Structure formats: structure tokens, C-alpha cells
Amino acid sequence: xxxxxxxxxxxxxxxxxxxxxxxxxxxxxxxxxxxxxxxxxxxxxxxxxxxxxxxxxxxxxxxxxxxxxxxxxxxxxxxxxxxxxxxxxxxxxxxxxxxxxxxxxxxxxxxxxxxxxxxxxxxxxxxxxxxxxxxxxxxxxxxxxxxxxxxxxxxxxxxxxxxxxxxxxxxxxxxxxxxxxxxxxxxxxxxxxxxxxxxxxxxxxxxxxxxxxxxxxxxxxxxxxxxxxxxxxxxxxxxxxxxxxxxxxxxxxxxxxxxxxxxxxxxxxxxxxxxxxxxxxxxxxxxxxxxxxxxxxxxxxxxxxxxxxxxxxxxxxxxxxxxxxxxxxxxxxxxxxxxxxxxxxxxxxxxxxxxxxxxxxxxxxxxxxxxxxxxxxxxxxxxxxxxxxxxxxxxxxxxxxxxxxxxxxxxxxxxxxxxxxxxxxxxxxxxxxxxxxxxxxxxxxxxxxxxxxxxxxxxxxxxxxxxxxxxxxxxxxxxxxxxxxxxxxxxxxxxxxxxxxxxxxxxxxxxxxxxxxxxxxxxxxxxxxxxxxxxxxxxxxxxxxxxxxxxxxxxxxxxxxxxxxxxxxxxxxxxxxxxxxxxxxxxxxxxxxxxxxxxxxxxxxxxxxxxxxxxxxxxxxxxxxxxxxxxxxxxxxxxxxxxxxxxxxxxxxxxxxxxxxxxxxxxxxxxxxxxxxxxxxxxxxxxxxxxxxxxxxxxxxxxxxxxxxxxxxxxxxxxxxxxxxxxxxxxxxxxxxxxxxxxxxxxxxxxxxxxxxxxxxxxxxxxxxxxxxx
Amino acid sequence: xxxxxxxxxxxxxxxxxxxxxxxxxxxxxxxxxxxxxxxxxxxxxxxxxxxxxxxxxxxxxxxxxxxxxxxxxxxxxxxxxxxxxxxxxxxxxxxxxxxxxxxxxxxxxxxxxxxxxxxxxxxxxxxxxxxxxxxxxxxxxxxxxxxxxxxxx
Numbered sequence: 001x002x003x004x005x006x007x008x009x010x011x012x013x014x015x016x017x018x019x020x021x022x023x024x025x026x027x028x029x030x031x032x033x034x035x036x037x038x039x040x041x042x043x044x045x046x047x048x049x050x051x052x053x054x055x056x057x058x059x060x061x062x063x064x065x066x067x068x069x070x071x072x073x074x075x076x077x078x079x080x081x082x083x084x085x086x087x088x089x090x091x092x093x094x095x096x097x098x099x100x101x102x103x104x105x106x107x108x109x110x111x112x113x114x115x116x117x118x119x120x121x122x123x124x125x126x127x128x129x130x131x132x133x134x135x136x137x138x139x140x141x142x143x144x145x146x147x148x149x150x151x152x153x154x155x156x157x158x159x160x161x162x163x164x165x166x167x168x169x170x171x172x173x174x175x176x177x178x179x180x181x182x183x184x185x186x187x188x189x190x191x192x193x194x195x196x197x198x199x200x201x202x203x204x205x206x207x208x209x210x211x212x213x214x215x216x217x218x219x220x221x222x223x224x225x226x227x228x229x230x231x232x233x234x235x236x237x238x239x240x241x242x243x244x245x246x247x248x249x250x251x252x253x254x255x256x257x258x259x260x261x262x263x264x265x266x267x268x269x270x271x272x273x274x275x276x277x278x279x280x281x282x283x284x285x286x287x288x289x290x291x292x293x294x295x296x297x298x299x300x301x302x303x304x305x306x307x308x309x310x311x312x313x314x315x316x317x318x319x320x321x322x323x324x325x326x327x328x329x330x331x332x333x334x335x336x337x338x339x340x341x342x343x344x345x346x347x348x349x350x351x352x353x354x355x356x357x358x359x360x361x362x363x364x365x366x367x368x369x370x371x372x373x374x375x376x377x378x379x380x381x382x383x384x385x386x387x388x389x390x391x392x393x394x395x396x397x398x399x400x401x402x403x404x405x406x407x408x409x410x411x412x413x414x415x416x417x418x419x420x421x422x423x424x425x426x427x428x429x430x431x432x433x434x435x436x437x438x439x440x441x442x443x444x445x446x447x448x449x450x451x452x453x454x455x456x457x458x459x460x461x462x463x464x465x466x467x468x469x470x471x472x473x474x475x476x477x478x479x480x481x482x483x484x485x486x487x488x489x490x491x492x493x494x495x496x497x498x499x500x501x502x503x504x505x506x507x508x509x510x511x512x513x514x515x516x517x518x519x520x521x522x523x524x525x526x527x528x529x530x531x532x533x534x535x536x537x538x539x540x541x542x543x544x545x546x547x548x549x550x551x552x553x554x555x556x557x558x559x560x561x562x563x564x565x566x567x568x569x570x571x572x573x574x575x576x577x578x579x580x581x582x583x584x585x586x587x588x589x590x591x592x593x594x595x596x597x598x599x600x601x602x603x604x605x606x607x608x609x610x611x612x613x614x615x616x617x618x619x620x621x622x623x624x625x626x627x628x629x630x631x632x633x634x635x636x637x638x639x640x641x642x643x644x645x646x647x648x649x650x651x652x653x654x655x656x657x658x659x660x661x662x663x664x665x666x667x668x669x670x671x672x673x674x675x676x677x678x679x680x681x682x683x684x685x686x687x688x689x690x691x692x693x694x695x696x697x698x699x700x701x702x703x704x705x706x707x708x709x710x711x712x713x714x715x716x717x718x719x720x721x722x723x724x725x726x727x728x729x730x731x732x733x734x735x736x737x738x739x740x741x742x743x744x745x746x747x748x749x750x751x752x753x754x755x756x757x758x759x760x761x762x763x764x765x766x767x768x769x770x771x772x773x774x
Numbered sequence: 775x776x777x778x779x780x781x782x783x784x785x786x787x788x789x790x791x792x793x794x795x796x797x798x799x800x801x802x803x804x805x806x807x808x809x810x811x812x813x814x815x816x817x818x819x820x821x822x823x824x825x826x827x828x829x830x831x832x833x834x835x836x837x838x839x840x841x842x843x844x845x846x847x848x849x850x851x852x853x854x855x856x857x858x859x860x861x862x863x864x865x866x867x868x869x870x871x872x873x874x875x876x877x878x879x880x881x882x883x884x885x886x887x888x889x890x891x892x893x894x895x896x897x898x899x900x901x902x903x904x905x906x907x908x909x910x911x912x913x914x915x916x917x918x919x920x921x922x923x924x925x926x927x
Binding site: 267 | 802807808809810811812813814815816818819821848849850852853858862863865866867869871872873874875876877878881899900901902903904905906907908909910911912913914915916917
């Protein structure tokens, strides 16, 4: 396994990088939560037990669409050991969800997907709770099932939400009928561009839905004390979870405390607000703490965070000189039964189908459609892997039509510094071209390979998301530091990297800091483990707070050493006078002095970076056409295809990423490797299959195939640090989502090279590859 | 209810439980050791892996009563001194730990692998861990941790 350390290009100035030797390229990274995790002593939400704690179970719709005609909980309420039973009638009648308020805590009259919660029970044991939910009488009159997003667009399609017009929604969201949200990006004159082309090529692509599938099924514990509730939950976004509880149970934020114990992965699947309010309401009604732990089957069926199915039709005009003259596309996305957080998906998908290319004339429309499937929501780089898979398959077809090598075609057409992107954004220093060159050079591209093997190449991009974020930093009397942050660690190591940033400012080691995190009761706001945003936003907040501490330490040291504060250097655990290292005082000693006077405690927050302006016309503007500090990647994948069975196997992957300055190499490599494996799964095996009744047919780990250790190919990773403007400290950009984007596309292009015909369905299962070959 | 004694990490615990209870739930709820995780209850993810007389088993699908009179080792029993065991330290140093939910099961499988194959090939490592799903790491750094442990032993 070869990983190549990032080497900043000396030819490119890097104004964002004051000290090129400082970032995490060579520094050993030690996770603050590491010992908890390797010893089994770390507590996850399902590990918590409280005195008097009850167990919750949900009753689900179990059908995709229908009207509730009978809902009788009397038998359940009468069972010994049952302390609370709730339905819609027992909680405030509030609709919620970001963008479009189309959801209630419990089904109200109509059920719209099989995993919709109809009722909840809290009982003294799990077994009694299950018996009680089974004893609830639910009769549902079937309504016609909208089982396909394309069919949902038909004029005569049944409506999933007949009263959608009455729902509150952001003004920017364009809605009609089953259309949750519509967006278009128009730039230049696409018809003129197509007329000017030497070739016009159209391709059609269908991607199935898939799942985040974190290994930890979600768990929630809620406990009331007086008028205040504490909720321990496996959430990626504790402040979002708090907001959801406050909105639906009508509580002020200071009476709701959300704490996330260690979180067993999320990948977007644990973003948003999920079931915390139902459990809090059960606990309030029962006057006892209540715990919910999902089974794996529930984890597949009930959350509103499935990765969306998508159909894409792309038409591009190209000239014989290899330039792209125009691109037109139509995207249809399956939102499932509710909007979840997906209102911005159409614009994001449109950006990805347009791609990181110089295309002067663009007209892309994207429709997010209600169906009677599980709701879709932000799973790791939402819409991007599917849209990239479609676009990059199409890009290989363009190159093939022109008889140009697909890598050369990409190098010719990809955006570089000073170029204008599809929505009219002009880019600064970016590393896409270098990513292509490096990833391809480290692969077997162009080498002689057996007939059943080939290397496919794909490029991708992804935004960095600015957001408000805060942190406190303090150093107590013994010199030990604490970072108290609103940021949420889902495993990526982003929060773990914060102590490195704080330590660098005050001259201590990362290990000198402990991190108090994922507790809304003690820390300022942060968006959470979502949008690859932790380091770029919370990192800046921590640096700001730590700089105030550093200033205080310099003043204290200046007094102590009889020097000017500006001459004090903080390094290696002490303060010394510049040029006179022997004239020094230790930071613990300074901390002891501060503890008797003005405390070493600071708050940091940085205003979110402004979004760049775009020149395109965007109907249904959702704020994701102009990207701050865009990230870029190229993956080159060698694939072997067995002609007899259609089984494709990934042999080797070469990756190159521009995610700005890499602050933590260990963490960064972990994101690339994990993203790539998730991408292989999405490419070849991961799919949610639906029955004609709109029910999931493979809601279990046996039937939903994640990649195993035995499947894992060697991965080579190179980081390109182009020295452009980053969004975070020291020129960093996000990284957690980007590696998941181009892998499936590159695999597609390798398979097509081997078998000669594109497989335009995702995942490209053995069956589908075999069928195309026949 | 049946009564039996369960030996976990060298300590004997008296257990009263339904005969149908699986080993995972008894370890977590009655013995009180929560390092062993439940990820699927279906023998598919390996998060609940423990050693039974040194052999790795998915404790979600093993009857607790059948483990009586045998030695159960969980993640909490891996450290023989105050220091982390080499595989634990190497998992951290290599970057083989992210969310950590699969980590206890992964370490149990790795421990069993190294006990029966002290110098495993790349292929043997992959097969040895193929019953443990990890969604975070892509497995690469876990392989590195095992190789490093082989070198250090």
C-alpha cells in the first residue's frame, strides 16, 4: 500500500501557508479518543444505562402508502410493564424539516413509506415494548404507490402529498405536484453551442438508491429532570437534533441538552433530526428515562437519509479539436416520501452533471420528486457519486467519439486557474489538472494489460461549506488545556485534529489538550459532522480562541521575563525571549500565575466565508452553484472483469486529491481509503431493491453487500496542494466527502474498456455486466 | 430461566438468563461489559466478535449457555498489563481506528488470526478479517496495523 506524502509544489506560492513545514504532513497524529476505542471502554449511545430506564419500540407503517383508518392503542396501554404509548394525537401538531416542513413525528392520517413511525411504546423491557407495539391495532386503507421518480413526474401520477401547497417552505424552493424542489442552471446559449458542434452525443444513466450503512445502528436515551431534558443520541449533528426537538416539542433551546457519546460512524446517515423527539416525548409521558436502540433492519428502513436514486440524460456538443461547446442535461432524483434535507439536491446534482469542465453553454434542469420510498437525505457527498458516474461515463463517450485519449480529453477541458466553470464562477489556484496527471501517472494507465483488465479514469469536485461555528479554549492552573467545541466527531478525526491547531498557537503539544465535544449544553454552536465542514469552520474558531490565550501567555511571560510581549516566543511547552532561549518560563508556571488572576479562557468564532458570485441563471437557487474553496480529485482504477460471470473486481486504485493544505495526513488518508471503499461498494454491490409494492427487499447486511477486507484493493493516494485560497486554517479545504465521488465513475470507465459497451445502471452488478455482454 | 457460570476475561460470573439469550446480550447486559458491540444481530458485521477458548465467534449468534465452562475473551480482556497490547497500539498508530465501532471486533479477529498464523500473508490477513465490516477505514490501515504487530512481536 503506497501512500505518497504531500509535497507542496515549490513553483506555486502558497500565501495561505505561513510555515510549509508546520502542517500535518509529517507529524505523528494521536487520536484523543483512541485509547477509549481500542480498549472497549469508550461508551456509545447504546452502551448507556440509567436508573429506572425503559425501552422504546416503534410501530411502523409497513406499507408504502395508505390512509390510517384504525389506530387503537388500548390493548398496548393496558399491558403490564407499559408506561407510555404515543401516537400523533399525543404530541404537538407540528410539521418540520429544513426547506419544506412536510414531516410529523408520527404519521398523521396518511403513511407515505414503510418505515414511517405510527406509534411508539416505552416499557420496562424490550420484549414487553415489542409485544405492546405488536398489540397496537393499525388498519391502513391502501393508496396507490408512487414507486418510481420518473413516474412521479407524470401528469396523472397520484400525489404523495395532496396538501403540499399548505406546507411551509423556503421561498427559494420551486415546488409543484410531486416535485419537492426544482433547480436549473443556465449559462450561455446551449442551442447555439450545440449547433456549433461537430458531434452531439446523448447518453442515459440510471442510478439506484443505496445506504450510508454505518456499522453502529442508531441509539437514543432521553431523561427529564424537571422541565429540562437531556438526550444522548448517535447524531452527527447535535445542534440540528436539538433544533428538531425544540421545534416539535415546543421547547426553548436552553431546556434541551443533546449529548453525543462516541459515534459509531454516520456517513450522512445520522445527519438531521431523527427520533430524538419521539424518545424525549415517551420519557416525559412515562416520567422515566427511555432508551431506543435500532435493529439493523430498522436502520435500513426508518431514517430519512437514504442515498437517492437518480436518472440522468446528458447531451453534449464537441468539436473535432476536442473542445466542448455545450451541455444540456435533465436529472430526476428520487426524494422518497419526505423532503428531509434534500431541497438543495437538484442544484448540487446539476453542478455535478455539468462537471469541473470548461463548458461555455450550459442548460441543466434537475427535479427532486416525491415517491413512496424511504426519504433521501445527505449521505456522503449527496448526489455527487451518481451524477459523477453519469457524467464521467458520458465524458469517455465524448473522447471515444472524437478518437481522443480520455485522459487527454479531460486535461484539455478541465478547469484550471482563471477558468470559468459551468455556473460562471471563476477559479483561483486549483489542482485538478495536477490531480489528473498524478493519479494517472501512478496507475497502469497506458500499460499493457491482460484482455480482461483495464484502467478507467474519472475526475470529480466537491464544495467546501462555510458555516457559523464556535469553540472555547482554556488552560487551567497546571498548564493542561481543554478545547470545548460544538464540533462533532463521527470518526473522521476532524475534531481530533483541533488540538493540533490549538497546541501550535500556544506552544504546547496536541497531547496537552483534552477535547470536550458534542454536547450542546457546554459548547457554542457548530453545524456538526456534515458537509466536510468541521476543520474549515471549527478549526478557524479554535485558532481564534487559542490565539487569545497565546496573547495572554505572551503578556504574562513578558511581565515575568521583563521583556516586550512581542518578543515572546511560545514553543515546546515554554515561553522564551526571541533570540534568548535560556530566558524562559514554562507554560504551566504561567498558567499557575493566571489561575490566581485573569484566567486563561477564551472564546473563538469566525464569520463564515462569503460564497462567490456566479454568472449563471439559477432557477430554484439553493446556494450551491458558487463554491468556496472547491475540492478536486482524480481516481484511476484498474478493474478485472470475468466474462463468464460478469463479476468485476477492483485490482488497484490510484487517487489524487486537491483538498487544500493537509493538516493531518493520517486522518486524510483514512478519509480517502474509506471513501474509495464506499465508492467501490456503490459501483458494484450496494443497492436497495424495491418490490412492486414499494417495499425494500434487502434491508439487511446479508443482502445489502458492503465491501469486506477481502475485497479491499491497494490504494495509492497523492495530495495536491496548489496553494490556492483555502476555506480553513492554513489553506485547508474539506475532505471527508470528496473521496467518495469519482470511484464508481472510474470503475465504470474501466469496465466499459474491457467489455466494449457501457453499463448504464448503477450499481454495475455482475448480473448487469453479464447482460450487457450478451 | 437457566443458571450457569460464565468465565469472561478470567472472572467467573453467575448468570440467570433465558436459555434463548445470546452471548452478546449476556456479556453486555448481565456481565456489564459493553466493549463488544451489536451491529447487525445477523452474523454479518463482526462487531460482536469475541474469543471462545481462543476461537473467534460472533457472540450475537451464539447461545450464552453454550459458553458456560469455556473461556470467553472480550476486548476488555485483551490487555495483559497496564499498557495497550501491541495490536491495540498499532491500530492507533497506523490510523486503523476511526469511528471505533468495529474496532473491538476487529481486534478480536486480528488477535485470533495472529494466534493461529503468527506471520500472515496479505491474503491471510484479508481472509482473517473478512468477517468484520468496517465502513470508515477502507481496511488499509488495519492491514498495516496487523503487519506492524507481526514485526513487533
